[in-house]
Amino acid sequence: MNKETEVHNDAASNAPLLEVKEMERSFQVGSKELHVLKGINMKVERQKLVMLKGRSGSGKTTLLNSLGGLDTPSKGAIHFNGKPFSTLSDKQRTKIRRNDMGFIFQAFALMPLLSAYENVELSLRMANKPKKEWKDRVEECLELVGLEKRMHHRPFELSGGEQQRVAIAKAIAHRPILLLADEPTAELDTAMSAQVMALFQNIIRNEQIAICMTTHDPTILEVADHVYEMVDGKFIS
Numbered sequence: 001m002n003k004e005t006e007v008h009n010d011a012a013s014n015a016p017l018l019e020v021k022e023m024e025r026s027f028q029v030g031s032k033e034l035h036v037l038k039g040i041n042m043k044v045e046r047q048k049l050v051m052l053k054g055r056s057g058s059g060k061t062t063l064l065n066s067l068g069g070l071d072t073p074s075k076g077a078i079h080f081n082g083k084p085f086s087t088l089s090d091k092q093r094t095k096i097r098r099n100d101m102g103f104i105f106q107a108f109a110l111m112p113l114l115s116a117y118e119n120v121e122l123s124l125r126m127a128n129k130p131k132k133e134w135k136d137r138v139e140e141c142l143e144l145v146g147l148e149k150r151m152h153h154r155p156f157e158l159s160g161g162e163q164q165r166v167a168i169a170k171a172i173a174h175r176p177i178l179l180l181a182d183e184p185t186a187e188l189d190t191a192m193s194a195q196v197m198a199l200f201q202n203i204i205r206n207e208q209i210a211i212c213m214t215t216h217d218p219t220i221l222e223v224a225d226h227v228y229e230m231v232d233g234k235f236i237s
């Protein structure tokens, strides 16, 4: 069964794309145990936009790291696309992360020496997509974010908003079914933030992707299908 069919079949089931049950995450700091996440329950349905809001230090990034398999829960479980994601082996989780997830995280920012085109191409290379598909897909993604005329520019030759749009193209090029974004509008002014959010809505429609993102910005929460509010490691709504 190829990937498209598999995803399609899973999509036909009513199960959410992502489900978190009673998840906790603690860190050992010196002799003390620091409880950062204290019993998280959440769902992300297919093709929906879910936002995590909360003050700095409330635990949003820690949660997002676990959702993306970059960290593992201390307790509880994460199910992704019908699989017990948090209990899979590192190798299995890495495979799912590379194929089915896209990231807009500081740590996965653009490679400074590569052009916009080459940055987007890198995702396809990493996900082992057939080389003959690369050119069309890279151009399609850069067109989707409105940067087809800038594809041979390197990041330092682009504005902050343009760089973020390249990062979005890079995050979706390999056709993930979940996009995780940590404060994707943090560095942008109001107009550029609105542009990124319009782009996210467009991507959800055209690319059949779900998006889970963190934000501090109350004005962009309006476009979410669901908002989870985190206070001190727990959701209060």
Ligand SMILES: Nc1ncnc2c1ncn2[C@@H]1O[C@H](COP(=O)(O)OP(=O)(O)OP(=O)(O)O)[C@@H](O)[C@H]1O
Binding pocket: 027, 028, 029, 034, 036, 054, 055, 056, 057, 058, 059, 060, 061, 062, 063
């Ligand atoms: N590896 C770690 N070891 C110890 N403490 C950690 C670790 N990772 C996160 N923490 C602590 O967990 C708490 C929550 O951090 P987290 O980055 O998840 O918050 P946040 O809501 O994303 O904040 P911000 O909006 O500022 O990014 C913080 O107090 C942080 O110091």
